[in-house]
Amino acid sequence: MFRFHLSVERLAPLFVPKETALVVVRQFVVEAKQDAAKAVEAEHMLLTLATNEAGDACRLLNESGLTYKQLLAALHEERRRTLAFAGVEPLDETEATELDRPLTLGTSAKVALKRAMVASREQPPRRPHIRSTGLLVGILQAELGTVPRTLAIAGVDRGALIARAANEMSKATC
Amino acid sequence: MPAPLGAPADGLAAASALRALADRLEDAEVERAMREGWTWSQVAEALGVTRQAVHKKHLRRLLAARIDLRRRDV
Numbered sequence: 001m002f003r004f005h006l007s008v009e010r011l012a013p014l015f016v017p018k019e020t021a022l023v024v025v026r027q028f029v030v031e032a033k034q035d036a037a038k039a040v041e042a043e044h045m046l047l048t049l050a051t052n053e054a055g056d057a058c059r060l061l062n063e064s065g066l067t068y069k070q071l072l073a074a075l076h077e078e079r080r081r082t083l084a085f086a087g088v089e090p091l092d093e094t095e096a097t098e099l100d101r102p103l104t105l106g107t108s109a110k111v112a113l114k115r116a117m118v119a120s121r122e123q124p125p126r127r128p129h130i131r132s133t134g135l136l137v138g139i140l141q142a143e144l145g146t147v148p149r150t151l152a153i154a155g156v157d158r159g160a161l162i163a164r165a166a167n168e169m170s171k172a173t174c
Numbered sequence: 175m176p177a178p179l180g181a182p183a184d185g186l187a188a189a190s191a192l193r194a195l196a197d198r199l200e201d202a203e204v205e206r207a208m209r210e211g212w213t214w215s216q217v218a219e220a221l222g223v224t225r226q227a228v229h230k231k232h233l234r235r236l237l238a239a240r241i242d243l244r245r246r247d248v
Contacts, residue, residue, distance in 0.1 A: 036198060037194070038194075038197070079191060081184075082184065082187045082188050082191045083188060083191050083192070083195065085184045085185060085187070085188040086188040086189075086191075086192055088192065088195065090195070091195060091198060091199060091202075095198075095202060096198065096201035096202040096204075096205045096235060096239075097205060097235055097236075097238050097239035098238075099234060099235050099238055100238065101234075143175045143178065144175075144176065144178050144183060145178070145187075146187070148178035149178045149179055149183070149187060152177075152178050152179050153179070
């Protein structure tokens with residue numbers, strides 16, 4: 001398990017293709033900051049996958065009815081419903097000044113990365129690096145929390161999407 | 175495995191979301207109070223914590239927000 005503050009330089013070597021790894025990892029931070037989050041969580045990784053049109057994960061998400069915009073809308077609906085449980089509405093207009101400091105890696109993101117690495121080694125060609133489909137599997141394997149709640153709200157079959165992503169992983173040649 | 179939606183998953187998710195929301199609210203309102211000239215002690219008293227705790231938690235962000243904190247040592 002990772003015990004460091006998020007640093008793009010340290011996370012990027014985990015990912016392939018290497019040409020886009022740094023862009024992908026930096027996008028994690030962009031998504032977290034746009035969410036006013038203090039840590040990168042699994043949902044920010046999922047949003048990143050949905051922005052990366054060159055990746056197989058983006059195509060799989062789109063085919064499941066989750067474009068970036070739809071995913072963002074589903075995440076907002078999840079937050080609205082969650083807070084509504086406590087009788088509270090989201091605070092959209094209350095923003096403090098953002099500190100220019102590295103974000104930490106949240107627990108859901110750490111778990112997703114760990115699961116992605118395990119899945120990458122289990123699926124042929126058993127590479128130690130994480131492709132977009134491997135990260136998608138790692139994120140989707142969470143059965144509780146923001147991502148599965150969002151997928152349930154969006155009406156996405158999480159199990160079917162995992163199976164499709166795992167199938168794509170086994171086809172990967174890199 | 176329990177379902178991700180419905181009780182008690184909704185309540186647990188709400189507890190987590192409320193913590194994040196409270197943090198955002200505190201950051202924004204401390205910044206607003208300091209812009210309006212409140213002292214560290216006044217903010218601390220309003221939050222029910224020590225002045226040192228407020229200082230430690232919010233100083234960097236207030237400096238980044240370019241709020242003039244001189245003569246704000248009480």
